Amino acid sequence: MAGGMIFLLGLVWGSFSNVCIYRLPRDESLWWPSSHCPACGAPIPWWGNIPLLSYVLLGGRCRGCRARISLRYPLVELLSGVLFLGVYLRCGWHWSTAAYLVFVALLVPVIFIDLEHQIIPDRFSLGGIGLGFLAAFAGLLPLSWSDSLAGALAGGGSLWLIAEGYYRFTGREGMGGGDVKLLAMIGAFLGWQSLLPVVLVSSAVGAVAGLALMAVGGRGRHYAIPFGPFLAFAALLYLYWGRELVRAYLGWIGAGG
């Protein structure tokens, strides 16, 4: 029952995230005007804004101009619902659930804005650093405020050093400031203990995805792959299965026994 409510809450947040994903990078207001079709500008009636259901009812097309509605809309809503439910299944009815829901809620728009526009809005990342630290300070997270502070500083600092070193060495910008602030936010919510696993996993997955893209698209092409979604993916993995994964890894390299 509670899980169903949390899932619904996630769907609604996903719906709002869709507005953020479309409007924030275009410098449009989040609150005005109300939702409209990007193709013909026709306003979307209230029943066209029901998460998941509307997409199915409309058959994935605008009622006015029959333009295709991006599959991203229901996908973001479903992902958001599943991630919210995941937090509840992991933490149950607990203070930390509220704090982690905020964390997950911030990551959803960040992933898709970065994928499409290669930017991470400060209001999510910097806002997230503050909220993560406050949550730890208020005792909502299984984390001391000093672990949270150390996570934010070490997360931002280490990635900043890597980005700066890469820039000095190659003269090219490899990583944006948005990634630096995102890892600082992850450190603030998950503590400094999460940083090494998160960086290792995101780099490995990112490298595999990059190689796969090159294999598909030909070696000559240069792809700008945003790193933020990989950081977010690794952070979510750590949030849901971190303890099990670290234990399995230690067992695997023989340090656990």
Ligand SMILES: [Zn+2]
């Ligand atoms: Zn339309």
